Amino acid sequence: MTSKPSTTIVDLPAPPIAREGVPFIVLFFVMAALLTGLAGWLLPSWAPWGVGMVTGALCLWCVWFFRDPKRAIPADPRAVVSPADGVICAVDHVAPPAELELPAGTTTLRICVFMNVFDVHVNRAPVAGKVVAAHYRPGAFVNAAFDKASELNERHSIVIEDTKQARWVVVQIAGLVARRIVPRAVVGSSLAKAERFGIIRFGSRVDVHLPPGTSASVSVGQRVKAGSSVIAMMNA
Numbered sequence: 001m002t003s004k005p006s007t008t009i010v011d012l013p014a015p016p017i018a019r020e021g022v023p024f025i026v027l028f029f030v031m032a033a034l035l036t037g038l039a040g041w042l043l044p045s046w047a048p049w050g051v052g053m054v055t056g057a058l059c060l061w062c063v064w065f066f067r068d069p070k071r072a073i074p075a076d077p078r079a080v081v082s083p084a085d086g087v088i089c090a091v092d093h094v095a096p097p098a099e100l101e102l103p104a105g106t107t108t109l110r111i112c113v114f115m116n117v118f119d120v121h122v123n124r125a126p127v128a129g130k131v132v133a134a135h136y137r138p139g140a141f142v143n144a145a146f147d148k149a150s151e152l153n154e155r156h157s158i159v160i161e162d163t164k165q166a167r168w169v170v171v172q173i174a175g176l177v178a179r180r181i182v183p184r185a186v187v188g189s190s191l192a193k194a195e196r197f198g199i200i201r202f203g204s205r206v207d208v209h210l211p212p213g214t215s216a217s218v219s220v221g222q223r224v225k226a227g228s229s230v231i232a233m234m235n236a
Helices: 019-042 047-065
Strands: 079-081 086-094 108-115 122-124 129-137 155-161 167-174 180-183 196-201 204-210 214-216 230-234
Touching: 019 047, 019 196, 086 204, 108 214, 108 230, 129 180, 155 180, 167 180, 167 196, 196 204, 204 230
Parallel strands: none
Antiparallel strands: 079 230, 086 108, 108 204, 122 196, 129 155, 155 167, 167 204, 180 196, 214 230
């Protein structure tokens, strides 16, 4: 009897904590120890317990923020996966970022995922392909849930070309709290579907601009997970 084909593929191995977060975690723990020690030296005897509880909670949150869990990746080659954990905040048709210099008048289906400070912030490729363009643009830090964040905020965009020469634009957008976009993928690198390509520190948003022949599978308000939730399907 032949076995049924697997519905998921194996995630690429990675540490449980994103490497970009290690310096922050160390800093949080060092500051927690220093503040608790100072409280014991300068304040009443009960103070170190209170300070320790608050700083300890912040340390645990920092570790939680930089977690990088494994995901079950859909094996269907037509499935487009979410690039981020969070909530779908927009599904619309707009022009891709101007700095990518795509043909004038180009309008694409855009799906936006908003991440709060409790979501996983490691970002993953929605499809497999080669990075053929990348561009960083400085900007403001308005609330990433607002539509104007796509135009005003600091962002880093990449263009992924798949095996059919279709181009997918993925835009990492800094938010109200976020102050650092850390891309991993560079022009010329190849990405597997759901492969990690970067991280945004402390709250943000990721937009995906899909090529023609792709239909959205999500709606505004829906919660998704990076690498495992299907946000769109390529037409056969």
